[in-house]
Amino acid sequence: MKKVLVVDDEPVIVKMLRRLFEREGFSVSTALNGEAALELMSKDVFNIVITDVIMPKKEGIELITTVKRDFPGTKIIAMSGGGRLSAKGYLRSAKILGADKVFMKPFDHNEMLNAVKELTGDF
Amino acid sequence: MLFFDKYVLRNIFGDSFNPDFEGWKVNRFTLAFYGEGKKYEDDFQRTYFKNSIKPFRLALLMGIVFYALFFNLDLCLFPESKKEFVLIRFVIVIPVLLIVYLLSFTELFKKHMQIVASFVVYISSLGIIIMIYVISNLPVQYSYYSGIILVMFLGYTITKIRFVYAVLTGLLIIISYEIVIIFITRSTFEVILTSNFFLLSANITGMLLSYYLEYNERWNYFLQVQLNRERQKVEKSNIMLEKRVEERARELIDTNEQLKKEIERRKIFEREKSNLESRLFQLQKMETIGTLAGGIAHEFNNVLTPIIGYGGMLLDDLRSGDPLREDVEQILSAARQGKSIVQKVLALNSDDGRDKEPVSIKEIVHEVEGLIKISVPDNISVHNRIKTKTDIVLADKAQIVQVLINIVLNALHAMDWVGGSLNISLSNVDSNDPEIKMFSKNSVKKYVMIEISDTGKGMTKEIKERIFEPFFTTKEVGEGTGLGLSVVHGIVKNHKGFIEVESTPGKGTTFRVYLPAYLDLRRESV
Incomplete structure (x- = not known):
């Protein structure tokens, strides 16, 4: 079973993504910030991390950099609803830093699902 | 002799004799001076x-x-x-x-x-x-x-x-x-x-x-x-006095004249100052609103994400023909509309990363003119005046077209579609021009200015100050989202330009869009 780690500071989004992936048979773990995510990653191996870019305690950008460096086998999807800069701006940075795919919130659930399946090779 | 003076002359001449008068000296016998x-x-x-x-x-x-x-x-x-x-x-x-x-x-x-x-x-x-x-x-x-x-x-x-x-x-x-x-x-x-x-x-x-x-x-x-x-x-002293009075009068007139000039200069300065202050304030306000809008958009997207997500999943789970499908689709449609509004708001504030390339504003103006001439009533005349040396701007052509169309639509609306004249002109403005100096960016030498003016009903100062705010509209509910001009503002800002608005109620409005001219270095050096 492929393992997915969902990181977002919005519990409702975390919950929604958990349901989306669990419905499709993924094993889903969640974290509300970058720090908690890294803690989980130190204990378990995840196939993919889906993270928000702007969060309290370790930003998504930092998380992406760390995952890219410490867990090169783990795929990364960045998502953003924008902030001080536009979502596109954040996602462009995320992509440059190594995110495999980026999504602007709100996204189509099927597109997200397909992207995760594609990246984890779970077709 | 004293006897003669005392008893004869004094008695004859009384006090006038030998008076203590400077220069009065006559010989007592010959009477000669x-x-x-x-x-x-x-x-x-x-x-x-x-x-x-x-x-x-x-x-x-x-x-x-x-x-x-x-x-x-x-x-x-x-x-x-x-x-x-x-x-x-x-x-x-x-x-x-x-x-x-x-x-x-x-x-x-x-x-x-x-x-x-x-x-x-x-x-x-x-x-x-x-x-x-x-x-x-x-x-x-x-x-x-x-x-x-x-x-x-x-x-x-x-x-x-x-x-x-x-x-x-x-x-x-x-x-x-x-x-x-x-x-x-x-x-x-x-x-x-x-x-x-x-x-x-x-x-x-x-x-x-x-x-x-x-x-x-x-x-x-x-x-x-x-x-x-x-x-x-x-x-003699009268003449001198007159002369001095005249001199003083002239000095006073001069001083007065200088004072008047000084007051005039002050007034102009004050006017310019308050003008600049209000423009600067406008600019800062738009900046703040942009940031605020970005923050709100972020929150909104977070809210929309689960709505669209859950809605999508719910739709997947409902059998085809289930009457609830229609309801869910309505929810999803509304959420997507919300998404599109948020995206517009975000456009106000951001470099959305679209590719920019050198485009001719002259061509864009002609294109927009062509587009609007179809829909403009006969009683509104459209003129253009183009006097640029360079009209090339590094831009996203579609966005610039949108800017022009939004402003033109606004102008037509201001003329109530009944009559008037719409002028579009194009010129170059040096970035050192005192009118725009404080808004121009250091890296920019020259701007291409697109001026769009109408003879519509104009706006009050209060309205003018708020027209670029997102969701601000003077139109009837349902006629507009209030995003048109804020989108214009966002796009122009993304192009490192700025907008100025001048309006007189009852006379009309002029929008000036300044975009940095793209100077072809190879051509420049020739």
Whole structure:
């Protein structure tokens, strides 16, 4: 079973993504910030991390950099609803830093699902 | 001398005698000016002559008349000596007086008047003395000497002989008379005594009179001179005063003029300052609103994400034909609409990463014109005026088209689609231009300015200040989202440009969009 780690500071989004992936048979773990995510990653191996870019305690950008460096086998999807800069701006940075795919919130659930399946090779 | 001053002159002249007056110095005997006053003497002599010549002629005429009339007395008293009297009166004295009368009209007379006048008086007296001699051999002595008193009276007064000459002449007459009556006619003691009494006292009285007249004449002259001098001084200081007043007035006018200019400059400065301040404030406000909008969009996206996510999953789970599908689709559709609004708001604030390339604003303007001409009613005329050297801007063409269309739609709306004129013009503005200097960016040398003006209803200041705020609209509910102009603002900002708006209620509105001109370096260097 492929393992997915969902990181977002919005519990409702975390919950929604958990349901989306669990419905499709993924094993889903969640974290509300970058720090908690890294803690989980130190204990378990995840196939993919889906993270928000702007969060309290370790930003998504930092998380992406760390995952890219410490867990090169783990795929990364960045998502953003924008902030001080536009979502596109954040996602462009995320992509440059190594995110495999980026999504602007709100996204189509099927597109997200397909992207995760594609990246984890779970077709 | 002190006695003379104290008891004679003081009593005659009162306080005017020897007054404590600067420059008033006359010789007590000759009465001539001396010392500081000496400079007056020549002029006084001339003035004195001028004042004397007429009375002198009158005196001569009176002398002639009297000399002629008294001949009747001769005829009456001494008819036998008629020859001698005719000789004295009509051959000697009257002709001499006549000649002098004529001479008085010559230029030479001016110089010698005093001598000649003294001579005339002496001759007239001598005539009488000779007549006394002529009648001296008669048994009865007649008091013809009274004639001498008459002559003296004229001589000391209206003949205007000056005191000195008059005194000498009087003396000469007395001496001549004494010689005749004492040594030649050998008159009786009684006659000598009587006539001398009268003659001498007449002479002394005459002397005093003459002295008084000349002194007064000199004093008047002196006062006149002082008066003239004071008047000149006053006039001079008057002129100086006027000059100074004029100068002061001119200075005041100048100062006033400068002050006015300064006030005018201040006013302009104040106006410019407040203008710039409000523009700056506008700019900061838009910046704040942009940031705020970004934050709100972020929150909104977080809210929309689960709605769309769960909605999508719910739709997947519902069997086809389930009546709930329709409801869920409505929810999803509304959420997607929300998503599109949020995306517009986000566009206000951000570089959305679209690729920009050099585009010709001129072409865009033509394109937009073509688009709007189809939908614009006939009573709205559209003009353009293009005067740019360079119209190339590094831009996303579709976005610039959107900017122009949004502004134009706004303009058409302002004209209520009923009539007016819409002008689009294009020009280059240097970034150092004082109008835009504070908004221009350091890296930008030149801007392409797109000016779109309408003759619509214009806006109040309050509305103008808010037009770029997202969701601000003056349109009816449902007519517009209030995002058109804020999108314009966002796009222009993304292109490193800025917008200026000028509007007068009732007259129209002008939008000026400034975009950095793209200077082709290769072309520049040529």
